[in-house]
Amino acid sequence: MAMSRRRFLAGLAAAPAAAMLAQAASAAEEAGRKPNFVVIFADDLGYGDLGCFGHPTIHTPHLDQMARDGVRLTSFYVAAAVCSPSRAALMTGRYPVRCGMPGNTGPESPVHLPESEITLADVLGDAGYGTMAVGKWHLGHQRPELLPTGRGFDTWFGLPYSNDMIPPWVQTDEPLFLYRDATPLTDEQPVDQNTLTERYTEEAVRFIRDSGDKPFFLYLAHSMPHLPVRTSEQFRGKSAAELYGDVISTIDWSAGRIREVLREQGIEDDTLVIFTSDNGPWLNLPDRMLQDGNERWHAGSPGPLRGAKATSYEGGFRVPMIACWPGRLPAGARSEQVATTMDFFPTFAGLAGASLPGDRTYDGHDLIPVLEGGASAYERFHYYLNTAQQAVREGDWKLRRENAEAPIELYHLGRDPSERYNVAEEHPEIVERLLGAMEAFGAEVGYPYPIRAVEEPREPGREPTRRRRTLWPGRPAPR
Numbered sequence: 001m002a003m004s005r006r007r008f009l010a011g012l013a014a015a016p017a018a019a020m021l022a023q024a025a026s027a028a029e030e031a032g033r034k035p036n037f038v039v040i041f042a043d044d045l046g047y048g049d050l051g052c053f054g055h056p057t058i059h060t061p062h063l064d065q066m067a068r069d070g071v072r073l074t075s076f077y078v079a080a081a082v083c084s085p086s087r088a089a090l091m092t093g094r095y096p097v098r099c100g101m102p103g104n105t106g107p108e109s110p111v112h113l114p115e116s117e118i119t120l121a122d123v124l125g126d127a128g129y130g131t132m133a134v135g136k137w138h139l140g141h142q143r144p145e146l147l148p149t150g151r152g153f154d155t156w157f158g159l160p161y162s163n164d165m166i167p168p169w170v171q172t173d174e175p176l177f178l179y180r181d182a183t184p185l186t187d188e189q190p191v192d193q194n195t196l197t198e199r200y201t202e203e204a205v206r207f208i209r210d211s212g213d214k215p216f217f218l219y220l221a222h223s224m225p226h227l228p229v230r231t232s233e234q235f236r237g238k239s240a241a242e243l244y245g246d247v248i249s250t251i252d253w254s255a256g257r258i259r260e261v262l263r264e265q266g267i268e269d270d271t272l273v274i275f276t277s278d279n280g281p282w283l284n285l286p287d288r289m290l291q292d293g294n295e296r297w298h299a300g301s302p303g304p305l306r307g308a309k310a311t312s313y314e315g316g317f318r319v320p321m322i323a324c325w326p327g328r329l330p331a332g333a334r335s336e337q338v339a340t341t342m343d344f345f346p347t348f349a350g351l352a353g354a355s356l357p358g359d360r361t362y363d364g365h366d367l368i369p370v371l372e373g374g375a376s377a378y379e380r381f382h383y384y385l386n387t388a389q390q391a392v393r394e395g396d397w398k399l400r401r402e403n404a405e406a407p408i409e410l411y412h413l414g415r416d417p418s419e420r421y422n423v424a425e426e427h428p429e430i431v432e433r434l435l436g437a438m439e440a441f442g443a444e445v446g447y448p449y450p451i452r453a454v455e456e457p458r459e460p461g462r463e464p465t466r467r468r469r470t471l472w473p474g475r476p477a478p479r
Contacts (some may be wrong), residue, residue, distance in 0.1 A: 048303020
């Protein structure tokens with residue numbers, strides 16, 4: 001199914017690759033072998049959850065070593081602060097509001113990544129790559145062709161959506177199955193989440209070993225540390241941060257195991273490995289998720305940043321990122337330049353010598369110049385929650401305004417990465433310029449800015465809250 005889709009999509013990719021990819025493609029040809037790509041994508045891991053990003057008690061020796069061997073990006077962003085749209089942006093190189101998936105999907109939801117979207121796996125498969133997805137998908141499950149094997153991946157082992165989509169966490173009648181390719185593994189019910197990270201790692205290792213001389217793209221999307229956090233007995237009690245720290249230690253072990261196998265296979269120098277997270281930590285937990293009295297301690301840390309998952313403060317969108325490619329990228333380097341997961345699409349395509357489809361707008365940029373110490377290609381970065389644009393970053397300046405009734409906030413992220421000091425009154429000209437940029441971008445993608453807030457019905461015993469009016473799923477066509 002994946003190959004027939006690739007042949008269909010190949011007709012859309014007649015335009016040559018963007019000029020920014022030409023140099024990378026030429027380098028790949030000169031090397032005589034196309035590079036491999038490994039993306040390790042954690043779920044709800046916060047900016048401050050790794051030792052190399054400042055956590056005082058969680059020890060991550062393998063990822064810390066990867067940072068010493070490669071590059072740490074300290075202003076790295078996802079395109080959404082929740083799961084599905086973040087993954088959609090990575091897979092398409094486009095903002096979620098542009099690729100048609102600005103919100104989450106779930107067991108009974110009809111929502112999925114539009115079939116008109118071309119994925120990174122599609123493009124790399126057409127360029128001769130073997131492709132495997134391992135772990136959480138969360139981009140559509142309602143029909144077999146919406147699963148990873150219908151969206152460009154040769155094979156898949158994992159869960160169709162988040163690991164909390166089971167009672168009592170989420171009220172649903174749909175069982176949560178592990179899948180192998182398009183087949184649910186019905187003999188394991190409920191899924192043993194204690195061993196998920198280890199089993200994902202085993203599948204990834206097998207894929208690397210079986211790839212032989214064929215270049216490959218491995219997308220390892222861990223289900224953890226999304227709640228409920230779980231790990232096996234061999235990792236329990238290893239961290240002063242209790243179970244949450246044990247889960248991070250398991251993910252750290254997994255990253256070390258992947259790098260170990262690359263060395264064993266003699267392909268470490270041919271492989272770009274990236275570790276990052278899909279959004280910030282989940283801190284505003286619903287009451288139903290605190291049923292055992294301890295789950296409140298099982299959430300992560302945004303480090304010095306304000307906010308968390310599902311917010312447009314830095315703690316929701318800014319995530320840890322490590323890139324390692326021995327012999328190609330500098331070792332022990334650090335960059336404060338803005339980059340995003342949307343950059344993976346044009347970067348990998350260029351290094352693989354593939355052409356970008358010419359019938360749509362891409363929001364990502366070639367990441368290699370930033371990883372080699374150069375400047376960011378982003379003039380601005382826009383922060384969306386669902387279809388509501390809430391903030392924009394331009395250089396060190398960030399303007400935030402949740403809706404038309406909300407106060408305007410302006411922060412200088414270079415001096416104030418924690419977003420403590422609102423300096424909007426001192427810089428009216430910057431406020432005016434960035435508000436104009438938000439309005440222009442909203443008009444471009446079809447969701448006018450600003451939106452208005454409406455009041456949600458009050459639950460018994462709770463104060464009324466405000467929510468943002470959104471237009472999805474009655475959305476305009478992707479652009």
